[in-house]
Amino acid sequence: xxxxxxxxxxxxxxxxxxxxxxxxxxxxLHDPIWNGCWPQILTEFSDFQLxxxxxDTDQLAGVFNTVPFVWDGSxxxxxxxxxEVLTRSLRHRREGREPTALCGIQVAVATSHQxxxxxxxxxxxxxxxxxxxxxSHLIAPIRPTLKSRYPTVPFERYIxxxxxxxxxxxxxxxxxxxxxxxxxxxxxxxxxxxxxxSDWESWTGLAFPESGGYVIGGALxxxxxxxxxxxxxxxxxNVWYGFRIDPEEGA
Ligand SMILES: CC(C)(COP(=O)(O)OP(=O)(O)OC[C@H]1O[C@@H](n2cnc3c(N)ncnc32)[C@H](O)[C@@H]1OP(=O)(O)O)[C@@H](O)C(=O)NCCC(=O)NCCS
Numbered sequence: 001x002x003x004x005x006x007x008x009x010x011x012x013x014x015x016x017x018x019x020x021x022x023x024x025x026x027x028x029l030h031d032p033i034w035n036g037c038w039p040q041i042l043t044e045f046s047d048f049q050l051x052x053x054x055x056d057t058d059q060l061a062g063v064f065n066t067v068p069f070v071w072d073g074s075x076x077x078x079x080x081x082x083x084e085v086l087t088r089s090l091r092h093r094r095e096g097r098e099p100t101a102l103c104g105i106q107v108a109v110a111t112s113h114q115x116x117x118x119x120x121x122x123x124x125x126x127x128x129x130x131x132x133x134x135x136s137h138l139i140a141p142i143r144p145t146l147k148s149r150y151p152t153v154p155f156e157r158y159i160x161x162x163x164x165x166x167x168x169x170x171x172x173x174x175x176x177x178x179x180x181x182x183x184x185x186x187x188x189x190x191x192x193x194x195x196x197x198s199d200w201e202s203w204t205g206l207a208f209p210e211s212g213g214y215v216i217g218g219a220l221x222x223x224x225x226x227x228x229x230x231x232x233x234x235x236x237x238n239v240w241y242g243f244r245i246d247p248e249e250g251a
Contacts, residue, residue: 192235
């Protein structure tokens with residue numbers, strides 16, 4: 001796989017945006033915190049946005065978006081959620097602080113290239129990026145790929161599900177573990193997605209005729225609809241995994 005950064009190939013942005021909207025459920029594309037931070041992240045951290053290209057076609061096969069920030073290596077100093085990752089990285093940049101860790105904020109593999117180990121390649125490239133920039137950890141708040149098929153199962157139980165061979169049930173968690181990442185804990189705060197009832201109706205293609213909990217496609221938990229307030233709220237937990245980077249290994 002050929003790997004380039006956004007600073008090297010800014011022309012891949014449109015292809016990237018198509019891949020992103022194919023990979024994630026619609027409601028995630030309307031996240032005001034992500035959308036508010038993203039243009040600045042792309043500009044400030046363009047060397048940390050990785051594009052994986054199919055060497056035969058030069059087409060985009062996968063992306064790994066990351067941000068550098070200061071982390072002291074303790075569980076207590078982990079950001080509360082991915083939203084805090086975004087705001088913390090930009091704040092540390094503004095304050096001119098020297099980053100110590102790289103945090104994955106998004107990975108996506110084109111449907112045509114899924115199941116070929118590109119997620120592992122992305123993690124390998126993330127570790128390489130850490131070495132290149134003198135960062136001592138690669139961490140990420142993981143959004144388990146298949147949790148959306150089990151929205152009523154408590155998150156803490158789901159992440160401990162295992163296959164008969166003892167490896168994690170969830171493929172994205174499995175990739176972390178097989179690559180050697182350690183679990184650092186469940187995020188203290190969920191990612192919160194909120195909108196009016198008509199927003200959620202257009203994002204999901206469903207109708208919500210009464211208040212209550214609904215299963216919606218792609219969400220890790222139930223959407224809670226409140227007709228009196230005209231609000232739909234979804235809270236999704238993620239789980240932290242991380243690698244300590246050995247500057248000598250594979251150098
Ligand atoms: C999660 C994702 C990045 C995995 O990428 P990938 O390159 O296909 O993963 P790999 O080829 O390394 O596969 C790892 C394992 O997951 C399995 N797998 C991958 N995608 C899967 C899917 N959608 N459903 C079920 N299993 C899947 C593979 O079969 C493999 O299983 P194995 O350990 O038994 O061999 C990719 O599915 C994707 O882009 N999903 C949409 C975006 C997303 O959810 N990103 C993660 C949160 S930011």
